[in-house]
Amino acid sequence: MRRTHIAAPLILVALVGCGSEEDRIKLVPVKGTVTQNGEPLAGATITFVPDASNADSTPGVDATGPEGNYMAKFKSRTGLAPGKYRVTVMPPLVMPSGAKVPEEFKDDPYMAQMAMGIDPGAPTEGVAGEQSEFEAEVPPEGGTFDFDVKKANK
Secondary structure (H helix, E strand, C coil): CHHHHHHHHHHHHHHHHCCCHHHHCCCECEEEEEEECCEECCCCEEEEEECCCCCCCCCEEEECCCCCEEECEECCEECECCEEEEEEEECCCCCCCCCCCCHHHCCCHHHHHHHCCCCCCCCCCCCCCCCEEEEEEECCCCEECCEEECCCCC
16 A cells, blocks of 8 residues: 555656646747837738747748737747747738638738648748748747838839
Protein backbone atom coordinates (compact mmCIF):
# COMPACT_ATOMS: atom_id res chain seq x y z
CA MET A 1 0.00 0.00 0.00
CA ARG A 2 2.80 2.39 0.86
CA ARG A 3 4.45 1.91 -2.56
CA THR A 4 1.21 2.93 -4.30
CA HIS A 5 1.16 6.25 -2.39
CA ILE A 6 4.71 6.96 -3.54
CA ALA A 7 4.36 5.70 -7.12
CA ALA A 8 1.18 7.62 -7.99
CA PRO A 9 2.66 11.12 -7.39
CA LEU A 10 5.83 10.15 -9.30
CA ILE A 11 3.76 9.06 -12.30
CA LEU A 12 1.82 12.34 -12.21
CA VAL A 13 5.04 14.37 -12.10
CA ALA A 14 6.38 12.43 -15.10
CA LEU A 15 3.18 13.01 -17.09
CA VAL A 16 3.08 16.73 -16.31
CA GLY A 17 6.65 17.00 -17.57
CA CYS A 18 5.63 15.60 -20.96
CA GLY A 19 4.85 17.98 -23.78
CA SER A 20 6.37 19.28 -26.95
CA GLU A 21 9.45 21.46 -26.93
CA GLU A 22 7.36 24.25 -28.49
CA ASP A 23 5.02 24.23 -25.48
CA ARG A 24 7.99 25.06 -23.26
CA ILE A 25 8.97 28.22 -25.16
CA LYS A 26 8.14 31.32 -23.13
CA LEU A 27 5.96 33.64 -25.20
CA VAL A 28 5.37 37.33 -24.51
CA PRO A 29 2.43 39.45 -25.74
CA VAL A 30 2.91 41.13 -29.13
CA LYS A 31 0.07 43.34 -30.26
CA GLY A 32 -0.60 46.59 -32.04
CA THR A 33 -2.44 48.34 -34.82
CA VAL A 34 -1.97 48.32 -38.58
CA THR A 35 -2.99 51.45 -40.46
CA GLN A 36 -2.85 52.49 -44.08
CA ASN A 37 -1.94 56.15 -44.52
CA GLY A 38 -3.04 56.66 -40.90
CA GLU A 39 -6.44 54.91 -41.21
CA PRO A 40 -7.16 51.51 -39.57
CA LEU A 41 -6.58 48.62 -41.99
CA ALA A 42 -9.08 45.84 -41.28
CA GLY A 43 -8.62 42.33 -42.64
CA ALA A 44 -4.88 42.62 -43.31
CA THR A 45 -2.61 39.65 -42.67
CA ILE A 46 0.39 40.40 -40.46
CA THR A 47 3.23 37.88 -40.19
CA PHE A 48 6.29 37.88 -37.94
CA VAL A 49 9.27 35.94 -39.32
CA PRO A 50 11.95 35.29 -36.68
CA ASP A 51 15.57 36.22 -37.33
CA ALA A 52 17.99 33.28 -37.49
CA SER A 53 19.83 34.73 -34.46
CA ASN A 54 16.80 34.36 -32.15
CA ALA A 55 17.15 31.82 -29.32
CA ASP A 56 13.68 30.42 -30.14
CA SER A 57 12.02 30.37 -33.55
CA THR A 58 8.37 31.40 -33.18
CA PRO A 59 6.87 32.63 -36.46
CA GLY A 60 3.63 34.46 -35.77
CA VAL A 61 0.55 35.54 -37.70
CA ASP A 62 -2.79 37.27 -37.22
CA ALA A 63 -5.47 39.08 -39.20
CA THR A 64 -6.32 42.63 -38.22
CA GLY A 65 -9.72 43.43 -36.73
CA PRO A 66 -12.10 46.25 -37.74
CA GLU A 67 -9.92 48.86 -36.02
CA GLY A 68 -6.69 47.46 -37.49
CA ASN A 69 -5.77 45.73 -34.24
CA TYR A 70 -3.89 42.43 -34.05
CA MET A 71 -2.37 40.06 -31.50
CA ALA A 72 0.41 37.84 -32.84
CA LYS A 73 0.01 34.09 -32.38
CA PHE A 74 2.54 31.28 -32.56
CA LYS A 75 0.64 28.17 -33.61
CA SER A 76 -2.33 27.99 -31.22
CA ARG A 77 -0.69 30.14 -28.54
CA THR A 78 -0.87 33.92 -28.15
CA GLY A 79 2.48 35.72 -28.22
CA LEU A 80 5.98 35.32 -29.60
CA ALA A 81 9.42 34.63 -28.16
CA PRO A 82 11.59 37.70 -27.58
CA GLY A 83 13.94 38.54 -30.45
CA LYS A 84 14.22 40.19 -33.85
CA TYR A 85 11.53 39.76 -36.51
CA ARG A 86 10.85 40.75 -40.10
CA VAL A 87 7.22 41.84 -40.18
CA THR A 88 5.14 41.63 -43.36
CA VAL A 89 1.73 43.25 -43.78
CA MET A 90 -0.46 42.08 -46.65
CA PRO A 91 -3.54 44.27 -47.09
CA PRO A 92 -6.84 42.41 -47.34
CA LEU A 93 -7.50 40.47 -50.50
CA VAL A 94 -10.57 41.56 -52.40
CA MET A 95 -12.13 38.26 -53.39
CA PRO A 96 -13.56 37.94 -56.88
CA SER A 97 -17.33 38.31 -56.92
CA GLY A 98 -19.02 34.99 -56.31
CA ALA A 99 -15.93 33.47 -54.68
CA LYS A 100 -16.72 31.18 -51.77
CA VAL A 101 -14.23 30.82 -48.96
CA PRO A 102 -14.33 27.39 -47.29
CA GLU A 103 -16.03 27.69 -43.88
CA GLU A 104 -13.01 26.34 -41.97
CA PHE A 105 -10.84 29.18 -43.36
CA LYS A 106 -13.25 32.12 -43.02
CA ASP A 107 -11.25 33.54 -40.08
CA ASP A 108 -7.82 32.84 -41.57
CA PRO A 109 -7.16 35.01 -44.64
CA TYR A 110 -3.83 33.34 -45.43
CA MET A 111 -5.30 29.83 -45.50
CA ALA A 112 -8.41 31.07 -47.35
CA GLN A 113 -6.19 32.35 -50.14
CA MET A 114 -4.24 29.09 -50.22
CA ALA A 115 -7.46 27.04 -50.33
CA MET A 116 -8.68 29.10 -53.28
CA GLY A 117 -5.42 28.54 -55.19
CA ILE A 118 -4.19 32.11 -54.66
CA ASP A 119 -0.53 32.57 -53.73
CA PRO A 120 -0.71 34.96 -50.73
CA GLY A 121 2.77 36.31 -51.51
CA ALA A 122 2.11 37.01 -55.18
CA PRO A 123 0.94 40.41 -56.44
CA THR A 124 -2.81 40.19 -56.92
CA GLU A 125 -5.24 42.52 -58.60
CA GLY A 126 -7.80 43.87 -56.18
CA VAL A 127 -5.39 44.15 -53.25
CA ALA A 128 -6.00 47.43 -51.41
CA GLY A 129 -2.36 48.51 -51.32
CA GLU A 130 1.09 47.04 -51.47
CA GLN A 131 2.86 44.49 -49.35
CA SER A 132 4.96 46.25 -46.74
CA GLU A 133 7.86 44.97 -44.67
CA PHE A 134 9.09 46.26 -41.33
CA GLU A 135 11.59 45.27 -38.65
CA ALA A 136 10.66 44.72 -35.00
CA GLU A 137 12.56 43.64 -31.90
CA VAL A 138 10.37 42.01 -29.28
CA PRO A 139 11.73 42.70 -25.76
CA PRO A 140 11.56 40.13 -22.92
CA GLU A 141 8.35 41.75 -21.57
CA GLY A 142 6.61 41.87 -24.97
CA GLY A 143 5.31 45.02 -26.55
CA THR A 144 2.99 47.01 -28.76
CA PHE A 145 4.04 47.48 -32.37
CA ASP A 146 2.09 49.77 -34.69
CA PHE A 147 2.72 49.71 -38.44
CA ASP A 148 1.55 52.18 -41.10
CA VAL A 149 1.31 50.84 -44.66
CA LYS A 150 1.72 53.51 -47.30
CA LYS A 151 -0.67 53.12 -50.22
CA ALA A 152 0.81 54.15 -53.52
CA ASN A 153 -0.95 57.04 -55.23
CA LYS A 154 -1.82 56.15 -58.82
